[in-house]
Structures are given as structure tokens and as C-alpha cells.
Amino acid sequence: MDEALLQREMSRLVGRDHVLAGPGVQRAYDCDAYTVERSKPTCVVLPADTAEVAKVVRWCVANQIPFTARGAGTGLSGGVLPALGGVVVSTKRMTSIVEIDIENRCLLAQAGIANKRISDAVAQHGLHFAPDPSSQSVATLGGNIGENSGGPHTLKYGVTAQHVLGVTMIDPLGEVLTLGGKVGGAPGYDFLSLVVGGEGTLGIVTEAWVKLTPLPAAVATALISFATVRDATESVAAIIAGGTIPAALEIMDSGILHALKLAFAFEYPEGTAAMLLVECDSATSQEQVETEMLAVRDVAARFNPLETRIAKDEVERQRMWMVRKKGIGAMGRIAPSIVTHDGVIPRSKLPEMLDFVYAVAAKHNVGVANIFHAGDGNLHPCFYFDDRDPKQVEAVVEAGEEIIRRCVELGGSVTGEHGIGVEKSDLLKLMYTPDDLGLQAMAKRVFNDGVLCNPCKVLPNQKSCVEHKGRWRGVAW
Amino acid sequence: MNEVEEVVLEPASVGELQGILRAESKLRIEGSGSKASWRLPAAGEATRMSLWKLEGVIDFSPKDQVVSVQAGTRIEQLQDVLAKEGQCLPLRRIPELRQSLGTVGGSLSMNLPHVLEAQCGSWRDWVLGVSVVLADGTAAKSGSHAVKNVAGYDVHRLLVGARGTQAVITEVILRTFPLRSLPQPTLRHRGVPPDPPEQLYVQRTLRTDFARACDLDGNAGFDDMASSTVWRFGAVPAKRYAGDWVMACGSGEGNLRLEDETQAKLMKRAKQIFDPSDKLNPGEMGTF
Numbered sequence: 121m122d123e124a125l126l127q128r129e130m131s132r133l134v135g136r137d138h139v140l141a142g143p144g145v146q147r148a149y150d151c152d153a154y155t156v157e158r159s160k161p162t163c164v165v166l167p168a169d170t171a172e173v174a175k176v177v178r179w180c181v182a183n184q185i186p187f188t189a190r191g192a193g194t195g196l197s198g199g200v201l202p203a204l205g206g207v208v209v210s211t212k213r214m215t216s217i218v219e220i221d222i223e224n225r226c227l228l229a230q231a232g233i234a235n236k237r238i239s240d241a242v243a244q245h246g247l248h249f250a251p252d253p254s255s256q257s258v259a260t261l262g263g264n265i266g267e268n269s270g271g272p273h274t275l276k277y278g279v280t281a282q283h284v285l286g287v288t289m290i291d292p293l294g295e296v297l298t299l300g301g302k303v304g305g306a307p308g309y310d311f312l313s314l315v316v317g318g319e320g321t322l323g324i325v326t327e328a329w330v331k332l333t334p335l336p337a338a339v340a341t342a343l344i345s346f347a348t349v350r351d352a353t354e355s356v357a358a359i360i361a362g363g364t365i366p367a368a369l370e371i372m373d374s375g376i377l378h379a380l381k382l383a384f385a386f387e388y389p390e391g392t393a394a395m396l397l398v399e400c401d402s403a404t405s406q407e408q409v410e411t412e413m414l415a416v417r418d419v420a421a422r423f424n425p426l427e428t429r430i431a432k433d434e435v436e437r438q439r440m441w442m443v444r445k446k447g448i449g450a451m452g453r454i455a456p457s458i459v460t461h462d463g464v465i466p467r468s469k470l471p472e473m474l475d476f477v478y479a480v481a482a483k484h485n486v487g488v489a490n491i492f493h494a495g496d497g498n499l500h501p502c503f504y505f506d507d508r509d510p511k512q513v514e515a516v517v518e519a520g521e522e523i524i525r526r527c528v529e530l531g532g533s534v535t536g537e538h539g540i541g542v543e544k545s546d547l548l549k550l551m552y553t554p555d556d557l558g559l560q561a562m563a564k565r566v567f568n569d570g571v572l573c574n575p576c577k578v579l580p581n582q583k584s585c586v587e588h589k590g591r592w593r594g595v596a597w
Numbered sequence: 598m599n600e601v602e603e604v605v606l607e608p609a610s611v612g613e614l615q616g617i618l619r620a621e622s623k624l625r626i627e628g629s630g631s632k633a634s635w636r637l638p639a640a641g642e643a644t645r646m647s648l649w650k651l652e653g654v655i656d657f658s659p660k661d662q663v664v665s666v667q668a669g670t671r672i673e674q675l676q677d678v679l680a681k682e683g684q685c686l687p688l689r690r691i692p693e694l695r696q697s698l699g700t701v702g703g704s705l706s707m708n709l710p711h712v713l714e715a716q717c718g719s720w721r722d723w724v725l726g727v728s729v730v731l732a733d734g735t736a737a738k739s740g741s742h743a744v745k746n747v748a749g750y751d752v753h754r755l756l757v758g759a760r761g762t763q764a765v766i767t768e769v770i771l772r773t774f775p776l777r778s779l780p781q782p783t784l785r786h787r788g789v790p791p792d793p794p795e796q797l798y799v800q801r802t803l804r805t806d807f808a809r810a811c812d813l814d815g816n817a818g819f820d821d822m823a824s825s826t827v828w829r830f831g832a833v834p835a836k837r838y839a840g841d842w843v844m845a846c847g848s849g850e851g852n853l854r855l856e857d858e859t860q861a862k863l864m865k866r867a868k869q870i871f872d873p874s875d876k877l878n879p880g881e882m883g884t885f
Contacts, residue, residue, distance in 0.1 A: 224803045268747050279745065281754075282722055297859050303801055303825075305710065305719065306842040308855050308882075309763075309864050313721055313754035317747050361660045363683060363777040464743035466661035496745045497661070533746040540748060551741060551748055559729070559737040559764075563750040566867045578749060 121185060123162055129183075130165045130207065133175045138213065140164040149208050152195040153255075156459065156513065157542050157592035161188070161202040166213045169230070170288055170296060170326040173209060177324065178294030180207055180572060188574045189324040191232060191260030194253075195267060196460055197541030199319045203576035203588060209324060211262050217241055218327060225332040226285055226302050231262025231325050235269075238330065247332040250277040253537070254445045262325050268317030270537035272368040272444065275495040276401075277333065279537070281316045286329040289315065292322070292573035302329055314563055319539050320574045322567035336367070336401035338409040341431045341440050344420050345392040349373060349478075349490075351423040352394035353470040356494040359398075359419045360467065364412050366495065370397040375454075375489025376447045376502070383450035386443050389427045396420070396494070397444050447491040448502060455487065455504035461520045462538035463527035467497035476526055477501045484519040486512065498536035499527070525550055542592060545580040609650040611728075611736055611767050617646065618765065619734040623879050626761045628669055628703030631696050635707060635846045636760070637853055640880025648702060651767055654678050663725065663742050665770040668702025675701060684773040687717035689782065693790040693819065693828075694797070694846075702766040708758030709844070710799050712782040715823035717774060720757045727753040728768035732872040736767075744772055755867075760881045763871040788817030790830050796847040798833045801826045806838035853883055 123141065130139045140149075146160040162185075167173045180187040186206035193200060202208050211232030218228040222245050229238060235256040239248040252271035253259050259269070265287065270279045277283075286300030300312045315322050346352040352371055359369065372380075373394045380386040388395060398420075400412040417428060431437035443450075451458045465473050474490065481488035481503070492500040501523055505512040524534050524547055534540070534547045548557065561579055576585035606621075608614035617624070623643040627633070630647070651669040658664070659682035666675055672688060679685050688711055690698055698704060705720045726740025739752035756763055797818075802810045807825040813836055818829035833845050845852045855861050861884055868875070868885050875885060 223805050270745060274745065278718070278722065281751075282718065297863075299859065299863075301840045303803055303840040303842060305714065305801060305824075306857075306860075307708075307758060307844050307853055308857070308860050309759055309867055310721055310755055310757055311860070311863055311867075313751050313757070317751055357660055360662070363775040365775065365778065464741075464745055466658060466663065466742060467744075468658065468660040493745075497743065498745050531742040533741045533743040533748045535748050536743065536745040537747055544748070548749055553737070555735050555737040556739065557749075558735070559731070559739060559752050560750045562870050563752045563755055565870050566863060 121162070121183065126162050126185065126207070129179060130163060130176065133179060134165050134167045134172050138166040138168070140166070149190070149202070152193045152198060152200050154196050154198045154541065154543055155457070155507070156517070157198050157201060159201050159203050159588070159592050160205060161208040162205050164208040164210055166210045168213050170290070173324055173326050174290045174294055174296055176207065176209055177290045177292070181294050184572065186572050186575050189262065189266070189320045191263030192234070192255070192258045194255040194259045195263060195541065196462065196538040197535065197543040199267060199539050199541040199577060201542055201592065203542060203585065203592065211260055214326065221302070222247070224302055226329050227332055228327060228329050229261055230327050231260060231265070233261050235259050235261060235264055242332055243335070246335050248335050249330055250283050250333045251280045254448065261328055261330070265316050265325050265328060266318065266320040267537065267539045270493065270496070270498065272370050272493060274493065275369055276365055276367040281313060283331045283333070284312065284316050284328055285331055287312065287315060287325045288327040289323040289325045292568040292570055297323070300329070311566070314567070319541065319577050321564065321577050323573065334403055337403055338406040339367070339399060339401040339437070340409045340413045341397070341399045341437045342413065342416070343429045343440055344396045344398065345389045345426040346394050346396070346423060347391050347426055349394045349474050350471050352396055353474050353494065355396065355420045355423040356470055357468045358422065359416050360495060362415060362419050364415045366398050366412065366416060367401040368397065368399040369495030370444055371395070371490065371492055371494040372397070372444065372447055373490040375487070376450070376491045379450035379453050379489065380443050380447060382453040384443060384446065392426060397440060444491070451489060451502055451504055455506065457507035458502055458504045459516050459520065460500050460502045461523060462535050463499050463524050463532060464536035465497045465499065465527050465530045465532035467495065469530045470494060470497060473499065473526065473530065477523055480519050480522050484515040486515050486519055493536070496536065497532065521547065540578045542576060545578060548580055604644060606644060606646040607650050608646070608648070611730060614651070614730050614765060614767065615734040615736060618730055618732060618876070621876065622874070623876060626765060626878055628700030629671060629697065631699035632703060632707050632709070635709060635844070635852055637850055637881050637883055639878070643879055648700065648765070655768065657682070659684060661742070661744070662773045663744065663770065664773055665742070665768060666701050667768055668700065668766045670701050672698035672701060672704060679773050680776065683776050685776050685779060686723065686771065687713045687774050687779060689713065693794065695794060701769050705757055705769060706759060706761045706766065710801065710824070710826050712784060712821055713780065714826070715821070716780040721754045723771050724753050724757060724769060725772055726770035727756060727766050729756070729764035729766050731764050732874065732876045740770060742770055761878045762868060762881050762885070763877070765877065782821065783823050784819045784821055786819045788815070790817045794830055796832050796845065797828065797830050798843055798845040799826060799828050800834060800841060800843045802838045802841040806841065810838060810841070850883065855883060
């Protein structure tokens with residue numbers, strides 16, 4: 121469709137000031153934080169609420185224009201890439217908290233609210249929204265729902281799916297649907313479990329009721345340094361096998377630590393090859409936290425730690441978390457481009473898997489650093505390179521696929537929290553047979569039987585998508 | 598006296614099950630039969646099929662806290678295997694109900710409220726993957742052994758509480774919990790339950806309505822404050838609260854009422870896709 125006409129029509133629906141277009145906008149919205157594949161939208165609209173999103177979707181359906189929802193664009197698998205162009209529906213104006221119900225421990229917010237703002241809004245009541253992806257200061261609730269986001273505290277508190285009670289969404293035909301509500305666990309098919317993690321392909325979530333979780337009464341956080349990566353990874357499986365489930369159990373290797381030193385003057389013992397960040401918390405007592413932390417330290421002591429640093433106060437604890445959450449960002453000090461991969465393995469396989477990651481990087485002659493949710497077995501090898509050099513890009517893509525393939529061989533998954541998007545739709549075939557994928561396609565069809573709502577995502581070999589794949593990888597350089 | 602014995606199909610392998618699904622037109626599926634009184638009567642004629650022969654633990658990795666089992670495995674049997682490694686599934690038998698926990702596949706399919714739900718979640722939180730046979734006999738799977746996985750649509754979680762109306766579950770992959778840190782249920786018991794128990798209902802409300810829901814009548818039962826859930830021996834209550842839901846046992850067609858219109862419409866659409874000839878547990882959801 122003609123660009124000017126589409127802009128005019130969208131302006132009519134959401135107001136002229138809330139439609140963005142032009143080459144600069146198209147460039148800014150052609151990908152998310154997974155930058156290897158790109159595709160330009162015709163325009164970007166910023167609706168104010170559920171009703172305006174419904175109007176936009178209905179217009180798109182009537183005129184056969186593809187549409188793709190987008191939050192903060194922090195996704196890591198191209199989930200908001202407008203694969204066939206068309207309209208990007210940004211939730212960036214939908215940032216309100218609609219209702220806070222402290223007594224019933226839930227909150228209704230619009231999809232565009234930043235994750236952390238939910239927790240900030242209820243902290244005075246001793247509550248928080250538990251999913252805490254590293255991008256939480258900007259990542260939106262809608263994006264978290266689409267990707268079923270995790271985060272470091274997933275280990276104890278669960279992923280986004282465990283904290284969403286209900287949603288209001290616009291289905292792919294433009295109808296407003298409400299699923300679930302303030303009282304969880306109702307009988308009937310659990311459609312919410314499909315929509316959370318549906319990567320925006322089942323409709324556009326506009327509002328959600330989320331569960332609020334009491335803040336822990338006591339918490340202890342420690343950094344434990346090891347001279348070898350093996351010592352660190354073996355201690356992870358041993359800690360959990362010992363019956364302690366910490367609130368978080370993270371690993372950072374020397375590549376990440378070096379970047380953190382450059383970016384934030386972060387200090388750590390010389391000779392550290394990997395560091396664990398361990399957090400134990402309790403809803404009831406300081407004593408329980410101390411017992412758990414002692415159990416963790418006892419296990420870690422069997423693996424020759426260089427140093428164990430326990431946060432003395434909240435300031436030091438926040439600093440420990442700051443370095444964990446900014447670890448990937450700090451990699452910008454080392455190379456112009458990074459690609460963060462995401463795969464899962466059973467945690468007992470961590471030691472051999474990390475050996476494999478370093479070997480693959482060496483083989484392809486690309487740099488790799490590791491920072492990840494060790495307790496869940498959720499790897500994030502972070503390749504650093506220069507994306508202006510097509511050879512390096514190719515090496516990074518190949519190394520990534522080799523690692524993901526190994527995850528599947530070890531009984532894991534091609535993605536633990538970043539999603540399939542466009543990045544991994546072909547890799548799904550490593551995990552699933554055509555009949556398995558047929559089963560998934562049936563589930564998708566309950567909501568989306570067309571090709572307009574966030575097309576070409578998740579399932580491989582979708583009609584009218586295959587011929588575009590080359591274009592997505594080609595337009596970046 | 599000559600009784601005509603009812604035919605019960607008992608597949609002992611996935612292959613046999615596929616054969617049955619290709620040959621039969623209507624099936625009433627059960628595990629051990631422990632939850633029969635919670636179900637709705639079959640709509641019309643249906644051949645009974647029990648999955649009890651598909652039983653056994655396939656693989657248990659205590660270090661990873663992941664177990665895979667055949668769907669017909671009894672939960673009590675699974676708990677014994679897990680307990681040897683200090684682990685468990687956080688499901689407890691409720692003595693007042695005088696019902697066994699049944700099978701893994703049956704319990705997942707019924708998804709009845711339980712007494713550690715607020716503390717440990719429920720089947721949707723424990724299930725990491727399933728293998729199924731579809732109504733047309735096709736075998737397929739969803740999910741994996743990874744404790745965290747967002748690869749594709751979570752069909753395995755859609756099957757939770759679907760009462761066997763979408764596909765026949767043959768294998769389930771679950772996360773397990775350390776026994777050591779398992780919380781205790783926080784129940785408050787009221788009166789003496791009838792023996793044998795006849796009718797029972799479960800009602801879940803908002804926290805703010807819970808106290809009123811508890812004090813509704815003089816019936817015996819028990820309450821779980823942590824999940825705002827009330828179990829009462831008696832017929833389904835007339836008094837309802839904002840956003841609440843009710844499920845019943847021993848009330849025949851009144852056991853399950855799906856009151857949300859959007860939900861009912863989507864369920865019909867899903868049923869049409871998964872089981873267009875209405876082969877699997879006809880009548881089980883009330884509306885189909």
C-alpha cells in the first residue's frame with residue numbers, strides 16, 4: 121500500500137501526532153536487540169489504549185496489511201521485526217497502571233509499562249512483580265508476556281507465565297478478548313498459557329492483571345570467584361543437588377568480568393576465570409537466609425573458591441546486581457557488535473557444555489563471553505565481533521547454531537527465554553518433528569489462522585515468509 | 598446372574614493406542630478412575646478406554662530435578678521413586694476426600710485444586726513436556742526436559758485441565774521439588790466430613806471475599822487461606838463472588854460450569870481444531 125495513504129488512514133485512527141514514518145523511523149524500527157535480521161515497517165503507530173489498538177488491527181485486517189506489536193524493542197530473537205513490512209503497533213504510549221489491588225495482591229497495567237515501574241509502584245506495600253529480565257528498566261510488560269520472559273530470580277520465583285493472572289488482548293481479527301482474571305486457576309482450557317510466550321503472534325495484549333509477590337523479609341547476596349570455569353559450573357549443580365534452591369544463581373566468566381572492569385571499574389580477584397552470583401532470600405526470617413547461604417558456601421568450598429564476598433549492606437548488594445545486569449551492556453567496551461545466544465541444558469551438563477562453548481568459539485575464531493542463569497541451565501554465550509565484516513557475521517551465526525544444536529543433543533532447548541522469533545524458527549526443527557510442529561500449528565490456529573498478525577515468527581516454513589528470509593539478513597549491510 | 602461385561606480398551610503401548618484412535622469413533626478415557634465422581638457424564642455412547650497399562654517411570658535425573666513418566670503411572674508410585682532421592686511432586690492426598698491421587702495423566706488432565714497450590718504452583722507450573730496421540734492417531738510431543746523453555750507454543754500447558762478432550766496424553770515430563778524444603782499446607786478444618794463423602798464443591802475467591810466464602814454454611818470441609826480456596830461437603834453454593842469459580846464432585850452435570858463466554862467460544866474453536874469429530878471424552882466439558 122502507498123505509504124502516504126497508510127499514514128493518513130492511521131492518523132485518522134490514532135491522531136496525526138501518533139503516527140511515525142519516514143526513512144529515519146523505518147531504520148529505527150527495523151529490528152529489536154537482535155540486529156542480524158532487519159525489515160522495515162511502512163509506518164509506526166502509537167495507540168493510546170485497547171480501543172485504539174482494536175481500531176488499528178481491524179483496519180489492517182480489512183485492508184490486508186500486516187501488523188506487528190512492539191514494546192521497548194529489547195527482544196533478542198527478532199520477535200518484533202516487521203517481517204512483511206506494514207504497521208508496527210508500538211505500546212509506548214500505553215504505560216498506565218489502571219488499578220492496584222493491594223489486598224488481593226494484583227495490579228492491572230497497560231502493556232507498554234516498563235517492567236520495573238510495576239515493582240516500584242508497589243514497593244511501599246512490601247510487594248513486587250517477580251519476573252526481572254536484565255532489561256527490566258525499559259522492557260515492557262507486553263513484551264515480557266509475549267516472550268514469557270525470565271530473569272535471574274526465575275530459579276525460585278518462576279517466569280512471567282507464573283505471574284500473569286489475566287490479559288485483555290486484541291485477537292488477530294480485531295476482536296477484544298479477556299482471558300483469565302484476578303482469581304487464578306479457573307477451570308477450562310488454559311489459553312493464557314498459550315498467549316504468554318506466544319511472541320505476539322496470537323494477538324496484541326493491551327492490558328494485564330499481574331500477581332504481586334511479597335518482597336523477601338531477608339536476603340543475602342554473595343559473589344564467589346573461582347580459578348577455573350569448571351569449578352564454578354560444577355558447584356552450581358552441586359548446590360542445587362544439595363537441596364538448596366537459591367533465589368538466584370548466576371555465572372559471569374572472565375570475558376564479562378573484564379568488560380565490567382573497563383565499564384564500571386569493577387574489582388575482582390586476580391586469576392578469576394568465573395564468578396558466581398548467589399542470592400538467598402526468605403519470606404520469613406534472617407536465620408533461614410543465613411542457613412541457606414551457609415549451605416551454599418559449604419558446597420562451593422569443595423570447588424576451591426578464590427574468594428567469597430558477601431554483601432555487607434544494600435548498597436553493596438545493589439552494586440553486585442548492577443554488574444550482573446549491565447554485564448552484556450559492558451561488552452560494548454570490547455567490540456562494536458555482540459550477539460547474545462540463549463539455549464538451555466539440564467544443569468548437570470553445565471561443565472561439559474561450557475567447555476564446548478569455548479571450543480566452538482575458538483574453532484570459528486570469534487570472541488565469546490558467558491553470563492547466564494546457571495541455576496536453570498540457561499546459557500547466554502555472548503559473541504563479540506564487528507558486524508561490518510560479513511565473514512565475522514557468518515562465523516558468529518555458525519558458532520551459535522553449533523551451540524544450540526548441542527543444547528538439544530543434551531536434552532535441552534533452543535531457547536530458554538529469548539524466544540524463537542525469526543532467529544530460531546528453523547532451529548525448532550532440531551527439537552520437533554513435523555508432527556510436533558503440526559501440533560503447535562493447531563494451537564496457533566485457535567487464535568491466528570491468517571498471515572497478518574506478526575507474520576513469519578516461531579513456526580518454520582510459513583507460507584509467504586520463506587522467500588523473504590534472505591532479505592532480512594541482507595538489508596543490514 | 599449373567600452380567601454383560603462392559604468393554605474396556607486397555608492399550609499397553611503408544612502403537613496400540615494409535616490403532617484404537619484410528620478405529621474408534623467415541624472414547625471415554627480414564628487413568629485409574631479415581632476422579633470419576635468429578636467428571637461429567639459422557640454425552641451418548643462412548644467406549645471406555647483405560648490408560649493404566651501405559652505406566653512406569655521412564656527417566657529420573659535427581660540432579661536436574663526432572664522426571665519423565667508414562668501417563669498411566671500412579672502418582673503414589675511416582676512419589677515413591679522420587680522420595681528415594683529426597684524429591685517429590687508437591688501433591689498431597691487429602692484424607693477427607695477418600696480418593697487416591699490417581700495417575701499422572703489423569704491428575705494433569707483434571708487439574709483439580711490442591712492444598713499446596715499457593716506455595717508450589719500446579720500442573721501448569723510443573724509440566725515441562727508431554728507426548729500425546731491426537732484424535733486421528735498421530736503421535737506428537739511438546740516441550741522438552743529443560744526446566745526453562747520458550748521454544749514454540751506451550752501446548753503441553755494447554756492440555757492441563759483440558760480433561761482429555763484435546764488429545765490423549767501418553768508421557769509427561771515434570772520438574773520435581775526437594776522434599777527438604779517442601780512447605781506445609783495451611784489448612785483450617787471444619788466439622789466432621791460425611792462418610793462416605795457424597796457431594797463436594799471447591800470454590801476459589803479473591804482474598805477479600807475468602808472470609809465470607811468460608812462462613813457461608815454449616816457444612817463440614819476445609820479451607821486454604823494461602824490460595825483463598827474453600828472445600829465443602831455439600832451441593833454447589835448459590836452465593837458467588839466477583840471473579841470466583843466453582844468446581845464440584847458428585848453433582849453430575851453440575852460438576853463443571855464454564856461461565857465465561859469468551860472462554861467457552863475459544864474452547865469450542867480449539868475443540869474443532871484438535872478433535873473435530875468429537876472423539877475424545879464427548880460431553881466432558883459440558884458444552885461439548
